[in-house]
Amino acid sequence: MKFDNIIIGGGLSGLTCGIKLAEQGRKCAIISSGQSAIHFFSGSYDLLGKANGKEVKNPLDGMKTLAKNHPYQRVGLENVARLVEEAPQLLKRAGLNFSGKANQNHFVLTPMGIMKPTWLTIEDFTCFDHKDSFPWEKAVILNFSGFLDFHTLFIKDGLTKFDIDAQVKNFAMKEFEAIRRNPSEMRSTNIAKVFDQGKALEEFVQKVNELSQGFDVVILPAVFGLFNKEVASELKLKINKSVVLVPAIPPSVPGIRSQILLRKRFEELGGTYFLGDNVEEGCIENQKLVSIQTNNHGDIKLKADQFILASGSFYSKGVVAARDKLYEPIFGLDIDGDVDSSKWLDEKFFEDQPYMHYGVKTDNKFRALLKGQPIENLYVAGSVLGGANALKEGSGAGISLLTSLHVAGQLLK
């Protein structure tokens, strides 16, 4: 099987890279062994919340202070300024609408009841201008009885710190009795499915309107619109006051919806998506990747002019740490990280952990290195790249989106 481009990994970076290439007529395949970090999506894409430990108001300014090997610096700040405009447009064409500006972080209310800075927030959620205030005085936090993945007391405590009069109320509905019998069934996706089927929304709205009398704002878990994204907007129209949705513990409903819509867009553009297939090894000749072999395709080799490695970080096994060895498991690529395992961790848990910066080493064109030499047609994008602690910086999705669009741009030249 031969494609123009094969992308290894079907997370945010693989999918957006594939969409950009397919939009320009490239015949692409994405091979993804499993689901990705999108299933854990908080509802917001971060660009840069902190640089060198200091809070950042304007991510584009903050990037200027990052180390030279940081992925944003390597993409080039002029390119970044262009790509931060391109990314939300590409997402919009897939049916995903976001609010937010790259030159000014806004804030979102987290499940821990604190305000977190971010770049792009999906339309279901509310963007706030300030991190230390909340624009209403009396808030009611409503939850489904038996739904353990929404921690209302954290939110209440957080709001109380902003001097908000916050109360928690639980309620039961007949439609959820069946899934409530088993705690493992009472998950956000199963609740969303009930609403998607058109059941229960009217009764739910009526209950919310009753229980929220006397309050300025209703806070609800984000369990609306798994397959039908209109459910969340319909809900907001029908509830007779402001509604703030807050993410529940994963699986994330807006995350799974995003994954479905991105994959749909890719396939509608003619892309081929192999889910549940693991790339096991590649055939490299004269510094070129000729073909790859996958678990499901057995002897059938998959060939392409160019390949993109978007296999994620440690979480997705794009990079693996064994007891005394750090490695990239498909091709054995060079790793930007310390070989000495005693240097991987800082014993102070909350400090910047060195291993979080590790990833696949590339040249300045984002081509993977093997024994110090670039593989001419194997490019690297997303969180498999090293050079940043995305968790500490609040830069995860930004790095994945911008490096993948940058790499796709290089291939289209």
Ligand SMILES: Cc1cc2nc3c(=O)[nH]c(=O)nc-3n(C[C@H](O)[C@H](O)[C@H](O)COP(=O)(O)OP(=O)(O)OC[C@H]3O[C@@H](n4cnc5c(N)ncnc54)[C@H](O)[C@@H]3O)c2cc1C
């Ligand atoms: C749990 C979690 C939640 C996060 N939430 C957010 C958030 O809400 N906002 C934010 O800004 N950032 C978040 N991040 C940061 C995150 O790194 C990025 O947002 C981004 O989604 C990462 O995308 P990716 O495509 O680079 O990697 P991943 O999402 O990890 O995707 C990599 C894909 O490659 C596949 N793969 C790996 N090896 C192979 C192989 N050999 N063959 C075939 N396929 C393979 C995996 O199955 C996976 O589908 C989160 C990170 C994690 C780990």
